[in-house]
Amino acid sequence: MLPPRVSYHAKTAERSLMMKKFFALFLVIGLVTLIFASCGEPGQTETSGTTGSSTASGTSSTSGTTATTETTRAFNDQQLVDSLDYDYVIRTxxxxxxxxxxxxxxxxxxxxxxxxxxxxxxxxxxxxxxxxVGTGQGVLTFRSQLKSVTIPGSVLKIAKSAFSYCPELKVLNLSEGLEEIGEAAFWACNKLESLSIPSTVKTIGASAFAECTSLRSVTIPRIFEDQIDEIFAGCNDLEITYID
Incomplete structure (x- = not known):
């Protein structure tokens, strides 16, 4: 007795069903992998904050506990927050x-x-x-208009390229408490004429003030004496005063 014959269409339907099962399994595995990979990553949040006072503060309190800025900081581990009550976006x-x-x-x-x-x-x-100030990718979309910047004593770090190429920037006020100025933070601020770097600054990135062609008077901690050419590349006729 001959075995039953299976039509071409039946075989095609069977293969199609098997392929659907295979792709369904593949999608499930991919989804599970994605879920596990995303566990523990900080999400992005949007919120409406309330305007606060502008007095310096080195600590913050929440739920009865106090965190100080002396704690190890993870500047690259941040969440974006955009509040309608402020003129800028922040990252926690x-x-x-x-x-x-x-x-x-x-x-x-x-x-x-x-x-x-x-x-x-x-x-x-x-x-x-x-x-x-800044998150390492530059903070200004209006570089051509900015003429004056004042940084308060609460700020510990000015990030890489934060104010690079602000050709009209002439006044820069940095406060005691600042610890780090990132690479190219004020690169090519061509109208900046004088600069006083606080004694608390411990790190200045390469070319932080490079190509500031109008810069003449600089006050800077003595620990950077051997880095002047790197920090101020392209700046000529500097009159430098070192502070201990």
Whole structure:
């Protein structure tokens, strides 16, 4: 007796069913892998903050605990927050325990000739110090108009390229408490004529003030004496005063 014959269409339907099962299994495995890979990563949040005061603060409190800016900072582990009550976007700065210890000013929303960075930011009813300006990718979309920048004592770090190529920037006020100025932070600010770097600064990145062609008077901690050519590349006729 001959075996039953299976039609071509039946075989095709069977193969199609098997392929569908295979792809379904593949999609399930991919989804599970994606879920596990994303576990533990900080999400992005948007919120409406409330305007806080502008007095300097080195600590922040939440739920009865106090976090200070002396705690190890993870500047690259940040969450974006855009509040309608402020003229700029911030990123929260987390410590090694993933607790918010401060905020980083990320971007201004409108053009202005003068910036005075706030020393505090109120998020969900809690006041945090502003401890960083810029997030490493530049903070200004209106470079051509900016003429004056004032950084408060709460700020510990000015990030890489934060104010690079602001050709009209003439006044820069840096406060005691600042610890780090990133690479090319003020590169090619061609109208900047004088500069006083606080004694608290411990790190200055390469070309931080390079090509500031009008710069003549510089006051800077003596620990940077051997780095002058690197920090101020392209700046001629500098009169440098060292502080201990």
């Amino acid at each position: 700065v987390l410590d090694e325990n993933r607790q918010i210890i401060g905020v980083a000013v990320s971007d201004w929303k409108k053009s202005t000739e003068s910036i005075t960075v706030d020393s505090e930011y109120v998020l969900d009813g809690v006041t945090y110090p502003v401890i960083q």
